Amino acid sequence: MDLSYTPEEEAFRAEVRAFLSEKLPRHLSEKVRLGKRLTKSDMESWHAVLNAQGWLAPNWPKEYGGAEWDAVQRMIFEEEACLAHAPRIVPFGLSMLAPVLMAFGSEEQRQHYLPRILSGEDWWCQGYSEPGAGSDLAALKTKAVRDGDHYVVNGQKTWTTLGQHANWIFCLVRTDADAKKQEGISFLLIDMNTPGVTVRPIVLIDGEAEVNEVFFDDVRVPASNLVGEENKGWTYAKYLLTHERTNIAGVGFSNAALATLKHVAANTRSGGKPLDQNPYFAARMAQAEIDLMAMATTNLRVVSAAAKGQAPGPESSMLKIKGTVIRQELSSLLRRAAGPDAMPFLPDYLDGGDNVPAEGPEHAPAAAPNYFNMRKLSIFGGSNEIQRTIITKAILQL
Amino acid sequence: MDFNLTEERGLLRDMLQKFLGEKYGHEERRKLIASGKAYNAGIYAEMAELGVLGALFSEEDGGLGGAGFDIAVVFEELGRAGVIEPILGNAVLAGSLIAELGTDSQKELIGSVIAGEFLLAFAHAEPASRYDLNHVTASAKTDGGQIMLNGTKAHVLNGAQAGMLVVSAREAGADWDETGISLFLVPADADGMTIVDHPNVDGTSAAAIRLENVVVDEGARLGASGEAFGAIEAAVARATLAVSAEALGAMEAAKALTIDYLKERKQFGIAIGKFQALQHRMADVLIEVEQARSAVINLAGHLDALRDLRERHVSATKNLIGRASALVGEEAVQMHGGIGMTDEYALSHFVRRMVMIDHLFGDVDHHLERFISLNAA
Ligand SMILES: Cc1cc2nc3c(=O)[nH]c(=O)nc-3n(C[C@H](O)[C@H](O)[C@H](O)COP(=O)(O)OP(=O)(O)OC[C@H]3O[C@@H](n4cnc5c(N)ncnc54)[C@H](O)[C@@H]3O)c2cc1C
Numbered sequence: 012m013d014l015s016y017t018p019e020e021e022a023f024r025a026e027v028r029a030f031l032s033e034k035l036p037r038h039l040s041e042k043v044r045l046g047k048r049l050t051k052s053d054m055e056s057w058h059a060v061l062n063a064q065g066w067l068a069p070n071w072p073k074e075y076g077g078a079e080w081d082a083v084q085r086m087i088f089e090e091e092a093c094l095a096h097a098p099r100i101v102p103f104g105l106s107m108l109a110p111v112l113m114a115f116g117s118e119e120q121r122q123h124y125l126p127r128i129l130s131g132e133d134w135w136c137q138g139y140s141e142p143g144a145g146s147d148l149a150a151l152k153t154k155a156v157r158d159g160d161h162y163v164v165n166g167q168k169t170w171t172t173l174g175q176h177a178n179w180i181f182c183l184v185r186t187d188a189d190a191k192k193q194e195g196i197s198f199l200l201i202d203m204n205t206p207g208v209t210v211r212p213i214v215l216i217d218g219e220a221e222v223n224e225v226f227f228d229d230v231r232v233p234a235s236n237l238v239g240e241e242n243k244g245w246t247y248a249k250y251l252l253t254h255e256r257t258n259i260a261g262v263g264f265s266n267a268a269l270a271t272l273k274h275v276a277a278n279t280r281s282g283g284k285p286l287d288q289n290p291y292f293a294a295r296m297a298q299a300e301i302d303l304m305a306m307a308t309t310n311l312r313v314v315s316a317a318a319k320g321q322a323p324g325p326e327s328s329m330l331k332i333k334g335t336v337i338r339q340e341l342s343s344l345l346r347r348a349a350g351p352d353a354m355p356f357l358p359d360y361l362d363g364g365d366n367v368p369a370e371g372p373e374h375a376p377a378a379a380p381n382y383f384n385m386r387k388l389s390i391f392g393g394s395n396e397i398q399r400t401i402i403t404k405a406i407l408q409l
Numbered sequence: 410m411d412f413n414l415t416e417e418r419g420l421l422r423d424m425l426q427k428f429l430g431e432k433y434g435h436e437e438r439r440k441l442i443a444s445g446k447a448y449n450a451g452i453y454a455e456m457a458e459l460g461v462l463g464a465l466f467s468e469e470d471g472g473l474g475g476a477g478f479d480i481a482v483v484f485e486e487l488g489r490a491g492v493i494e495p496i497l498g499n500a501v502l503a504g505s506l507i508a509e510l511g512t513d514s515q516k517e518l519i520g521s522v523i524a525g526e527f528l529l530a531f532a533h534a535e536p537a538s539r540y541d542l543n544h545v546t547a548s549a550k551t552d553g554g555q556i557m558l559n560g561t562k563a564h565v566l567n568g569a570q571a572g573m574l575v576v577s578a579r580e581a582g583a584d585w586d587e588t589g590i591s592l593f594l595v596p597a598d599a600d601g602m603t604i605v606d607h608p609n610v611d612g613t614s615a616a617a618i619r620l621e622n623v624v625v626d627e628g629a630r631l632g633a634s635g636e637a638f639g640a641i642e643a644a645v646a647r648a649t650l651a652v653s654a655e656a657l658g659a660m661e662a663a664k665a666l667t668i669d670y671l672k673e674r675k676q677f678g679i680a681i682g683k684f685q686a687l688q689h690r691m692a693d694v695l696i697e698v699e700q701a702r703s704a705v706i707n708l709a710g711h712l713d714a715l716r717d718l719r720e721r722h723v724s725a726t727k728n729l730i731g732r733a734s735a736l737v738g739e740e741a742v743q744m745h746g747g748i749g750m751t752d753e754y755a756l757s758h759f760v761r762r763m764v765m766i767d768h769l770f771g772d773v774d775h776h777l778e779r780f781i782s783l784n785a786a
């Protein structure tokens with residue numbers, strides 16, 4: 012047992028810190044710090060800064076322009092970036108599609124798409140879920156029928172995160188209606204500018220349109236956009252999901268949220284004294300912190316096992332559940348901390364840049380919207396119920 | 410013991426439920442909120458005609474009820490339909506204070522409130538007062554029969570829609586003293602009043618108000634100088650009951666939507682309500698909603714009790730309602746999956762309201778601490 016980082020890891024942390032303090036633009040970190048909404052160009056500009064440093068794709072091999080960091084380095088970067096209030100990296104191209112292309116795509120596909128993900132030329136979104144296919148993803152119905160050199164796609168995807176910014180979508184489509192449901196699925200890349208693709212934003216409980224419905228009406232997709240083999244899409248989809256689950260614990264996010272919460276609680280007065288001296292509120296904060304300290308170590312245990320070449324298996328389900336419960340609890344505490352100031356709905360402030368000041372306490376306007384938005388964590392990426400079922404079957408063998 | 414509603418209250422509930430069921434559907438409500446209006450004046454007038462506002466005042470004050478169970482019946486239905494019309498700040502808070510402290514001529518305002526012709530608001534909370542009713546820094550200075558008011562008020566429910574505000578201000582004592590707080594009736598258009606409207610996360614509206622050298626005369630004084638705290642606490646007790654019942658109505662609506670969805674939504678070839686993982690949680694939701702109903706009954710039944718007993722129930726009920734609302738809201742969204750998070754679907758509106766009620770008149774932590782100290786007293 013040794014809980015300390017190696018000297019190399021410590022040096023790496025120092026390098027990351029120095030980079031962030033020099034290169035992370037303040038107008039972005041202020042927005043993130045205050046929970047304001049990020050625009051497309053905010054996210055793109057942060058990607059560009061990271062790309063210039065060669066750090067945009069931590070998990071990619073060097074030959075494709077990645078940083079080729081190991082799991083511990085990735086975690087260190089994640090932690091530091093969160094504490095510095097860096098925008099999150101939009102994962103769809105970088106950590107979902109890219110690993111699939113590297114493992115199953117053709118050489119042409121890799122040469123064409125990977126550089127465009129790094130440069131920001133392409134913005135990808137994930138077209139898995141459908142109205143009738145959520146937890147039961149394999150029930151998806153969007154159909155692709157081969158017609159000469161093309162597939163003709165008809166159907167609908169939904170909950171497509173940031174699809175309104177995307178020009179490309181990777182989709183699971185049904186190519187064989189007669190096969191067993193997992194065996195008739197293919198993995199198809201679709202240019203969203205193709206005639207017949209319609210995107211409709213969905214406003215969520217926090218008042219922001221973060222997800223979309225995407226409709227396909229006789230959309231003609233070149234057959235060369237198929238990844239791997241026809242009807243093998245389920246294998247690729249599951250491979251992608253294991254990558255979606257890396258960093259699922261969100262330790263970095265929770266550390267940053269806890270730091271914000273402590274700052275707010277120390278600077279909020281309740282009953283004449285600082286809120287962090289209210290024994291009931293302080294107890295709840297402390298409990299969340301204690302849970303987070305243990306979970307950070309659980310995460311390291313899983314991550315370092317993976318660093319030695321073992322893939323994180325069903326243990327990632329445990330991290331997903333505990334990690335999301337802690338993030339949700341922290342968001343709930345921050346909402347409570349804001350008190351009556353959590354009530355006003357101020358989209359102009361949330362949409363405003365770092366130069367739009369708050370009327371009241373600066374953290375209050377985002378507190379309730381963020382709490383409501385965080386409900387998504389236990390729903391997406393395999394709901395927490397589905398994760399419990401995975402634990403029951405794969406670990407407990409019940 | 411009798412847990413049945415009186416015939417009158419039963420009729421009121423049925424009538425209000427029917428009216429809101431017909432006129433206050435989710436689509437109408439969404440359109441109203443999207444329009445940027447704080448409320449629908451037509452619906453509000455009809456509600457007044459049905460006696461909804463009258464039910465919140467005693468017969469002596471020209472109403473038809475005014476007891477705890479009247480408030481509970483009305484607000485449960487308002488919560489079940491997600492009503493955002495200006496009733497809480499107007500009739501329950503400001504209205505109760507005028508009923509309690511007003512002179513006969515001041516009480517004439519109540520008649521126009523009951524008729525739905527005039528709106529009041531209660532400007533009490535301040536930017537730094539959080540949930541503490543005794544924290545008043547706005548000042549009132551008397552000089553030759555004239556009273557000059559200065560200060561800043563926050564989160565004034567429907568403050569920008571009201572014609573007259575009940576404003577609290579300090580005439581004596583330090584910022585946190587219970588004594589020294591007075592109330593004044595101030596017309597919204599008085600010189601020196603700045604009223605800035607804003608929507609709330611849950612669709613309701615409130616205002617930030619600045620009073621700069623606002624001058625009123627002695628006739629504007631509501632009750633005795635420096636002695637308003639007791640009446641404020643009692644009015645807030647009534648408002649706490651109102652929002653607790655409203656949260657209960659919202660929980661009932663969320664529960665009903667979730668039960669229907671569990672039966673309707675199929676994944677893996679069967680209704681998700683067949684998964685025991687969800688069944689047991691729905692059973693817990695039901696238990697919490699029943700607990701919430703009992704807590705509302707407890708407070709409604711003690712609203713006219715002596716101060717200490719009443720306030721013990723205020724804190725017990727509001728703490729329980731806050732916990733139940735968070736649990737019911739979070740579970741209802743979770744069991745719906747993605748659809749539960751959309752603005753388009755009614756559930757998210759009920760959830761926003763029931764959760765944000767935790768931020769009115771004290772949240773779970775505030776009332777837990779207060780309950781413990783009331784128990785010790
Ligand atoms: C904000 C947000 C962003 C998203 N982004 C994307 C995206 O970019 N791309 C994409 O493809 N998808 C995305 N999703 C979709 C997400 O993956 C689905 O919402 C998720 O898979 C759940 O599906 P569902 O919403 O249809 O819920 P359902 O599957 O209908 O589930 C409803 C409830 O039933 C429970 N349940 C279902 N089956 C079982 C079972 N067997 N046992 C016990 N309980 C069960 C669920 O846990 C849930 O509580 C996003 C969702 C959200 C909310």
Ligand SMILES: Cc1cc2nc3c(=O)[nH]c(=O)nc-3n(C[C@H](O)[C@H](O)[C@H](O)COP(=O)(O)OP(=O)(O)OC[C@H]3O[C@@H](n4cnc5c(N)ncnc54)[C@H](O)[C@@H]3O)c2cc1C
Pocket residue numbers: 685
């Ligand atoms: C102190 C005590 C006093 C008792 N007094 C009486 C008495 O006076 N009269 C009498 O008739 N009995 C009595 N019982 C017996 C009691 O009713 C049984 O213990 C009870 O029915 C559970 O049965 P079991 O112990 O066989 O556990 P099991 O039924 O074997 O259950 C084991 C576990 O599995 C869970 N479980 C079982 N079925 C399901 C399911 N379908 N879904 C989810 N979970 C499930 C249970 O909740 C439990 O956690 C008493 C028991 C105790 C401990």
